[in-house]
Amino acid sequence: MADYVIGDLQGCYHEFMTLLDVVNFNASQDHLYLVGDIVARGPHSLECLKFLYELQGSVSITLGNHDLHLLATYFTHTKPNPKDCLQSLFEARNLPQYIEFLKQQPLAIWLEQYNTLLSHAGLNPQLDVNQALKLAAKAEKKYQGDNATFYLSNMYGNSVNCISDINDKLSRFVFTINAFTRMRFVDANGKMDFSNKGPAIQKQNTLQPWFEVAPQNHQNINVCFGHWAALQGQTPYTNLFALDTGCVWGERMTLLELKTQKKHYCNNFKEHQNSN
Numbered sequence: 001m002a003d004y005v006i007g008d009l010q011g012c013y014h015e016f017m018t019l020l021d022v023v024n025f026n027a028s029q030d031h032l033y034l035v036g037d038i039v040a041r042g043p044h045s046l047e048c049l050k051f052l053y054e055l056q057g058s059v060s061i062t063l064g065n066h067d068l069h070l071l072a073t074y075f076t077h078t079k080p081n082p083k084d085c086l087q088s089l090f091e092a093r094n095l096p097q098y099i100e101f102l103k104q105q106p107l108a109i110w111l112e113q114y115n116t117l118l119s120h121a122g123l124n125p126q127l128d129v130n131q132a133l134k135l136a137a138k139a140e141k142k143y144q145g146d147n148a149t150f151y152l153s154n155m156y157g158n159s160v161n162c163i164s165d166i167n168d169k170l171s172r173f174v175f176t177i178n179a180f181t182r183m184r185f186v187d188a189n190g191k192m193d194f195s196n197k198g199p200a201i202q203k204q205n206t207l208q209p210w211f212e213v214a215p216q217n218h219q220n221i222n223v224c225f226g227h228w229a230a231l232q233g234q235t236p237y238t239n240l241f242a243l244d245t246g247c248v249w250g251e252r253m254t255l256l257e258l259k260t261q262k263k264h265y266c267n268n269f270k271e272h273q274n275s276n
């Protein structure tokens with residue numbers, strides 16, 4: 001029995017399968033956690049989602065921005081953006097079941113046995129773990145409830161970027177979505193900035209990576225997160241695991257075994273072929 005966390009798939013199905021083979025993943029006894037962005041940009045979003053759907057008793061996902069965007073696109077009957085490479089997914093006969101499965105997934109997972117928080121973007125510095133889990137649970141009820149289409153179609157808003165911007169249910173939802181799925185850089189007060197996605201160097205002395213602003217919030221726990229490929233799997237903290245290592249951008253995919261904290265990697269196949 002083992003528990004694994006894997007970083008952003010973004011449709012990189014073959015690298016995903018290779019990593020599961022490397023650790024001899026056994027769905028009847030192991031559990032697989034994914035920190036989101038299952039779909040979009042890569043070549044095999046349909047295969048990734050279908051595989052997870054069929055394995056659903058052994059799989060948990062914390063949704064990423066691309067997963068939520070897929071839900072929003074589906075429920076608002078919008079055409080998917082061609083650059084997301086979701087055409088075959090949208091043509092799949094079982095799409096409604098895949099969507100329903102995805103919709104049931106949370107924004108955050110707390111694993112008591114590993115003292116570990118999982119989420120797509122990390123832990124917002126304005127929140128401690130308990131506050132974060134409460135906000136995530138409230139937002140999950142919104143995108144899983146009767147008004148899901150309203151909330152999903154109104155979830156985009158760069159201006160709701162700190163706690164003090166919350167003044168009603170929708171702004172609380174937008175803040176939560178931003179904190180759990182879009183955050184990278186924040187200012188000294190913890191206000192999120194959505195215009196920078198580069199490496200974790202300080203920006204103009206005003207913006208810092210989210211994990212640098214209130215390190216006391218995460219010093220006693222582990223956090224596994226994805227979303228930020230430019231970190232290249234590195235943070236200055238041994239208890240923070242940056243698992244998006246840019247497979248879809250030609251880099252590699254990362255899998256972490258939770259008990260041993262051992263990491264396994266699979267290089268992007270195209271990149272691999274080119275380098276041989």
Ligand SMILES: [Mn+2]
Binds near residue numbers: 037065066181227228
């Ligand atoms: Mn993301």
